[in-house]
Amino acid sequence: MTTVPLLVEAKGLTKTFRARQSLFGRRRDILAVRDVDLSVGGQEAVGVVGESGCGKSTLGRLLLHLLAPTAGTVRFDGQDLAALGSDQRRRLRRRMQLIFQDPFGSLDPRRTVGNQIADGMLIHGLATDAQAREAVGDLLEQVGLEPTHATRLPHEFSGGQRQRIAVARALATQPDFIVADEPVSALDVSIQAQVVNLLADLRQRLGLSLLFISHDLHVVRHLCDRVAVMYLGRVVETGPAAALFEAPAHPYTQALLAATPSLARRRDTGRPPLSGDLPSPSDPPSGCSFRTRCPHANSDCAAAVPPLEPWASDGHRVACWRAAEIA
Amino acid sequence: MAWRGTRRLAVPFLVVGGIIAVALAAPVLPLGDPVTIDVSARLTPPSAAHWLGQDEYGRDVLTRIVWGARASLAVSFLAAAIAGVFGIILGLLGGYFRGVVEILTVRSAEAVLCFPPLLLALLVLTLLGPGAGTLIVALSILYAPTYARVAYAETLAARNLDYVVAQEALGARSGRILARTVLPNVAPPLLVQFSLTVASAMVLESGLSFLGLGVVPPEPSWGLMIRGARSTMDQAPWLLLWPCLALTGTIVALNLLCDALRDVLDPRGRNVTANPFRALTGNLLSRTSPPQVSKPELLRVDGLTLEIAAEGGAIRPVRDVSLSVAPGETLAVVGESGSGKTLTGLAVMGLLPPVVEIVSGEVHYTDRTGHTYDLMRLDDAAMRGLRGDEIAMVFQDPSSSLNPVHRVGDQVAEAIRAHRNVSAAEAWRQAVGLLDQVGLPDAARRARAFPHELSGGQQQRAVIAAAIANGPRLLIADEPTTALDVTIQAQILALMAGLKHQSGGMGMIFVTHNLAVVSEIADRVAVMYIGEVVEEGPVDQVFATPRHPYTIALIESVPEGDDDRLSAIPGTVPPLHDLPPGCRFAPRCGFAEAACTTADPPLERIDGKRSTRCRRWRELA
Numbered sequence: 001m002t003t004v005p006l007l008v009e010a011k012g013l014t015k016t017f018r019a020r021q022s023l024f025g026r027r028r029d030i031l032a033v034r035d036v037d038l039s040v041g042g043q044e045a046v047g048v049v050g051e052s053g054c055g056k057s058t059l060g061r062l063l064l065h066l067l068a069p070t071a072g073t074v075r076f077d078g079q080d081l082a083a084l085g086s087d088q089r090r091r092l093r094r095r096m097q098l099i100f101q102d103p104f105g106s107l108d109p110r111r112t113v114g115n116q117i118a119d120g121m122l123i124h125g126l127a128t129d130a131q132a133r134e135a136v137g138d139l140l141e142q143v144g145l146e147p148t149h150a151t152r153l154p155h156e157f158s159g160g161q162r163q164r165i166a167v168a169r170a171l172a173t174q175p176d177f178i179v180a181d182e183p184v185s186a187l188d189v190s191i192q193a194q195v196v197n198l199l200a201d202l203r204q205r206l207g208l209s210l211l212f213i214s215h216d217l218h219v220v221r222h223l224c225d226r227v228a229v230m231y232l233g234r235v236v237e238t239g240p241a242a243a244l245f246e247a248p249a250h251p252y253t254q255a256l257l258a259a260t261p262s263l264a265r266r267r268d269t270g271r272p273p274l275s276g277d278l279p280s281p282s283d284p285p286s287g288c289s290f291r292t293r294c295p296h297a298n299s300d301c302a303a304a305v306p307p308l309e310p311w312a313s314d315g316h317r318v319a320c321w322r323a324a325e326i327a
Numbered sequence: 328m329a330w331r332g333t334r335r336l337a338v339p340f341l342v343v344g345g346i347i348a349v350a351l352a353a354p355v356l357p358l359g360d361p362v363t364i365d366v367s368a369r370l371t372p373p374s375a376a377h378w379l380g381q382d383e384y385g386r387d388v389l390t391r392i393v394w395g396a397r398a399s400l401a402v403s404f405l406a407a408a409i410a411g412v413f414g415i416i417l418g419l420l421g422g423y424f425r426g427v428v429e430i431l432t433v434r435s436a437e438a439v440l441c442f443p444p445l446l447l448a449l450l451v452l453t454l455l456g457p458g459a460g461t462l463i464v465a466l467s468i469l470y471a472p473t474y475a476r477v478a479y480a481e482t483l484a485a486r487n488l489d490y491v492v493a494q495e496a497l498g499a500r501s502g503r504i505l506a507r508t509v510l511p512n513v514a515p516p517l518l519v520q521f522s523l524t525v526a527s528a529m530v531l532e533s534g535l536s537f538l539g540l541g542v543v544p545p546e547p548s549w550g551l552m553i554r555g556a557r558s559t560m561d562q563a564p565w566l567l568l569w570p571c572l573a574l575t576g577t578i579v580a581l582n583l584l585c586d587a588l589r590d591v592l593d594p595r596g597r598n599v600t601a602n603p604f605r606a607l608t609g610n611l612l613s614r615t616s617p618p619q620v621s622k623p624e625l626l627r628v629d630g631l632t633l634e635i636a637a638e639g640g641a642i643r644p645v646r647d648v649s650l651s652v653a654p655g656e657t658l659a660v661v662g663e664s665g666s667g668k669t670l671t672g673l674a675v676m677g678l679l680p681p682v683v684e685i686v687s688g689e690v691h692y693t694d695r696t697g698h699t700y701d702l703m704r705l706d707d708a709a710m711r712g713l714r715g716d717e718i719a720m721v722f723q724d725p726s727s728s729l730n731p732v733h734r735v736g737d738q739v740a741e742a743i744r745a746h747r748n749v750s751a752a753e754a755w756r757q758a759v760g761l762l763d764q765v766g767l768p769d770a771a772r773r774a775r776a777f778p779h780e781l782s783g784g785q786q787q788r789a790v791i792a793a794a795i796a797n798g799p800r801l802l803i804a805d806e807p808t809t810a811l812d813v814t815i816q817a818q819i820l821a822l823m824a825g826l827k828h829q830s831g832g833m834g835m836i837f838v839t840h841n842l843a844v845v846s847e848i849a850d851r852v853a854v855m856y857i858g859e860v861v862e863e864g865p866v867d868q869v870f871a872t873p874r875h876p877y878t879i880a881l882i883e884s885v886p887e888g889d890d891d892r893l894s895a896i897p898g899t900v901p902p903l904h905d906l907p908p909g910c911r912f913a914p915r916c917g918f919a920e921a922a923c924t925t926a927d928p929p930l931e932r933i934d935g936k937r938s939t940r941c942r943r944w945r946e947l948a
């Protein structure tokens with residue numbers, strides 16, 4: 001995997017949102033993404049897992065430059081996205097697409113799904129109106145719907161059907177890189193399997209690269225070559241999917257795996273669920289961010305941020321002071 | 328969509344259109360001259376020649392009303408429209424770009440609001456001289472900032488919606504996004520603003536005309552007529568009546584028109600409110616069926632069939648569904664999207680959208696007092712009494728179940744006060760207790776938070792707190808963990824399992840599409856496929872030895888194995904208006920035989936506890 005030319009390369013990516021408590025209150029900065037290095041190679045699928053608010057979606061949007069980073073750079077196909085003019089960047093957008101998490105909010109309720117799927121093709125001048133109409137039919141079929149659905153409005157579809165429409169919209173511009181933000185979490189298993197298979201096929205056939213943000217570890221494991229586990233804005237563990245899921249080294253990854261519902265394992269056999277919520281990203285704990293929920297935390301953990309260090313020769317890295325002791 | 332609302336639009340549209348048409352046609356109508364004075368006939372009451380009477384100078388009132396409409400309508404409509412165009416542009420730009428643009432547009436427009444309206448009008452007047460044109464300019468300047476503020480607030484809310492970001496991600500230009508995506512979605516409140524502005528402009532027009540700042544006498548306007556009639560109110564009260572009637576009538580018609588327009592523009596149709604079908608049957612049939620001997624079940628749904636009138640004929644998204652929940656039992660309803668899980672849940676709650684009709688079926692519910700009755704035959708008031716009290720519901724998307732403008736504590740307290748007669752302070756105290764019980768950290772303080780200040784998991788906890796506020800006996804949870812992360816899902820599942828034990832006998836219907844979650848939370852499972860229950864039974868048995876090919880396929884498509892490709896069920900779910908004959912699963916079923924496509928397989932009992940809707944279930948073992 002290391003020899004694949006990099007399509008997307010992020011270095012030291014940091015995003016701080018400014019938020020104010022009240023008019024005269026003190027400013028609290030929300031540290032959404034902190035010092036993340038991440039790369040996605042051609043045709044590579046990288047999974048990003050973590051809890052809500054840990055910065056996965058922000059990371060995805062930073063990689064597409066839908067958000068401007070506070071620090072760090074994103075290079076797409078060698079070009080620094082921040083350095084590009086807005087017109088150049090808009091042209092580059094054809095090559096990178098986003099699939100959203102929320103099937104209810106991601107479609108404009110007032111326009112037919114056909115028009116919305118065709119948007120990308122028309123904006124970038126990839127097709128005439130007639131060609132776009134035809135392509136829309138094909139795309140709808142590809143995602144398991146009927147071409148006749150093109151004339152309907154989003155509210156006429158169930159949640160799962162809407163997400164398939166969103167996938168069709170993202171595929172319309174034939175992108176190289178797709179950030180899929182929880183794209184299958186709202187889908188039914190049989191459709192989820194079809195969409196996961198579809199994404200896998202597209203990756204092979206079109207040389208598509210994928211940043212796959214998901215909380216479903218089973219799907220990530222199935223679809224992705226590499227995985228990055230995020231906690232409170234930082235990547236705490238990363239490595240080849242198989243190795244990371246077989247032998248997770250970080251206590252958070254271990255907890256995540258234990259919390260994943262499984263058909264094979266009946267209820268009440270796992271460990272008790274990880275207690276507590278994510279600490280506020282505007283006031284993260286000192287040292288290791290996970291220490292407030294970590295069953296292995298000790299005083300060292302509060303002192304300094306554990307660096308993401310090599311754990312195995314296959315690119316498996318982990319950010320935990322006590323990883324070796326726990327293992 | 329367009330023709331659905333046409334009837335609602337027709338009446339107000341015809342009235343407003345009629346008023347405008349009459350005003351436009353004034354010169355060709357067989358009316359006299361509105362300014363011809365006949366002092367000898369001053370203040371004569373209505374007669375055959377002068378239907379509405381004559382005013383203080385003996386002018387024909389009907390003629391003046393019609394001619395006056397021209398000035399009044401022109402001034403108010405034009406002012407409202409011009410103000411609208413400028414205000415909306417300012418608001419859209421300010422809300423979309425924020426920063427400097429916001430200061431240049433919305434904030435500077437708001438400065439206008441600091442001037443007293445009359446002062447502003449005087450200012451414009453001294454610059455341009457009196458007349459209807461001046462009045463339009465003055466009123467436009469006066470009203471534009473209000474539009475700007477409404478448009479600004481709506482744009483602010485819309486700009487972060489996924490479908491707006493999606494346009495940005497597609498590389499669309501800002502202008503295109505604003506015109507095609509943001510504007511249509513912020514239009515409804517602006518339409519309401521338009522009708523309010525026209526009404527208010529008509530009133531201001533009369534005031535300013537009276538001061539000599541607007542329409543110049545003897546030209547008629549409704550405002551001038553009202554002012555003129557005031558001085559002779561004692562002798563000729565009807566003179567006041569006519570222009571007032573014209574003014575209010577027009578304003579009311581306009582409000583109705585804008586209201587109807589807003590509803591027609593909303594593609595989701597009317598809000599979920601009372602079910603007219605239920606209201607009808609509820610009144611025709613007995614109010615509540617007589618109490619029966621209490622049964623072990625908490626809820627039993629029998630043969631529920633729902634119908635939606637669609638363009639190509641009626642569709643039945645739920646057919647002959649029977650389910651039961653015992654106290655303390657969790658029934659998982661699992662199935663693909665569109666299988667009718669949500670509609671079944673909504674039917675039990677009496678919250679079906681108006682387009683959905685109940686064709687047949689009974690929903691027997693046993694309440695706290697041990698009485699059993701059919702929820703389908705309850706009237707709205709009785710159903711409202713149960714909802715949120717005996718039966719509560721938790722929806723999939725916590726962020727849209729909470730009202731963004733109220734503190735979560737208030738929303739939980741509100742749920743309590745809707746059914747219990749307690750003081751606001753007591754309700755708040757209980758709300759904090761509930762939020763603490765569902766595991767919201769630092770509940771006393773976080774109760775003051777607004778929904779957007781909480782994470783998704785915390786929002787769902789708040790929703791659950793509101794749902795369990797009155798100790799419901801049946802909780803219907805529609806995909807309550809679908810939008811959550813795994814560790815939070817594990818917490819919420821543990822929370823819900825715990826609630827069931829604590830509350831001693833709360834039954835739960837847990838709608839989900841995730842089989843692994845079913846195995847974690849449920850005692851029994853009902854598998855649905857396009858509107859029918861195809862298999863039902865205890866979770867362990869159904870998952871260990873499924874007796875329906877669809878259940879088997881579902882279990883196999885779970886991505887837990889190490890196979891290179893996931894095993895997906897071939898084909899797609901057939902559309903409801905074109906269901907296959909016989910077994911609905913036959914086109915996708917690996918076990919289908921000729922007989923499967925000729926006769927509907929009935930729901931067969933396998934043993935005391937299980938049932939399946941497959942004619943070949945014996946061979947699946």
Ligand SMILES: Nc1ncnc2c1ncn2[C@@H]1O[C@H](COP(=O)(O)OP(=O)(O)OP(=O)(O)O)[C@@H](O)[C@H]1O
Nearest residue numbers: 156158159160644663664665666667668669670680
């Ligand atoms: N308001 C409506 N107008 C028209 N059709 C509707 C409406 N509501 C639901 N339907 C249709 O009824 C069928 C069942 O819908 P329902 O929402 O109950 O499915 P579901 O099993 O809950 O699906 P999901 O898992 O996607 O939430 C679907 O085909 C849907 O398109």
Ligand code: SF4
Nearest residue numbers: 288291294301320321
């Ligand atoms: S560094 Fe300490 S607190 Fe952080 S994960 Fe490792 S053991 Fe836990």
Ligand code: SF4
Nearest residue numbers: 910913916923941942
């Ligand atoms: S009845 Fe026939 S087609 Fe239907 S599920 Fe059974 S075997 Fe398959």
Ligand SMILES: [Mg+2]
Nearest residue numbers: 159668669805
């Ligand atoms: Mg549903």
